Amino acid sequence: MTAVSQSSRATTAVGEPLLEIKNLTVAFGEGPGSVRAVEDVSLTVNAGEICALVGESGCGKSTLAYSLLGIVPPPGQVIAGEVTFRGESTTGLSTAEFNKLRGAELAMVFQGAMNAFNPVLTIGKQVEHILQAHPESFADPQEGRQYFEHLLELVQLQPERIWKSYESQLSGGMKQRVAIAVSLLLKPSVVILDEPTTALDVLNQRLVIDILKDLHRTLGVTIIFVTHDLAVVAELATRVAVMYAGRLVESGTTEEIFGNGRRHPYVEALIGAIPSVLNAGLRVKPIGGSVPNLAKLPPGCRFAPRCPLAEPVCSAQEPDLISDDHDHLVACHVANRALEVSGA
């Protein structure tokens, strides 16, 4: 089998579990006013996948992404569950150990990467600082510079020009691509991107999608990205994980979710609500109501008050996240009953 990551570090075979999220709960604050931005989420990301974390605003996508890197902003904290990377728990890691993992194995491109650079240093200087801080990645900084220039070519930028530029000399789309190149500098196995296309115009969105596909193919890097744009998901992702009010409600392959395999009514409603080629010829149906306030959740299934299929059990009992025999996870009383009946 092909192995991911080109460095001398440990590798994980394509298709094998790389990052495993197990019953993870992340809370902001304590006591009656606290909210659980992520609650009891379990999800496996296999090496070589492009996994999209999807859901409406405030569903906990970014918090889940931050928890993979151990960077949930205070007062947020992981209060239950764990994340494992290559089978080892990251939960008990010291700051120094996590710092080693970040960048070198797990990298992130933050939402609004446009402002990620130091305005008074050239991009080249900033890359030199990263290389100096990580001699374990490139013993010879010149080799590191050459690799960065190679990455700039992959993101369709001119290496010499970018190396000498200050961020103020780059357009938004160029900054996003430089941020992607910087995230790949230390040859991480996983790159997590928070809303990689959101702030871009349509042409730059197209370019970034094509570049990410290309990087995935040429570098073999595993990609996790957060978005609320389902058209981008349909085009880029190989796996889709849909969150609703802090819970994972469905996860499956892109073919399942966008084909005939999706089973959660929220996912059905989300896809029905997008005016795009995905709904060519169909009427777009907005989802009525809104995501509940996480501090005042309804009893039972959080989607029940908006769900066209809701039954009494849905408002009484939180549904379990149940997997069929090929790793398609769904948390819905009604959908999972149909699964039991079919014996799948």
Ligand SMILES: Nc1ncnc2c1ncn2[C@@H]1O[C@H](COP(=O)(O)OP(=O)(O)OP(=O)(O)O)[C@@H](O)[C@H]1O
């Ligand atoms: N720094 C914070 N302090 C307090 N609560 C927070 C903080 N960050 C997030 N939350 C809580 O977590 C919830 C989920 O936020 P998160 O940013 O993870 O959602 P999201 O799905 O990524 O939303 P968006 O698409 O708007 O970025 C928020 O609605 C809020 O209640």
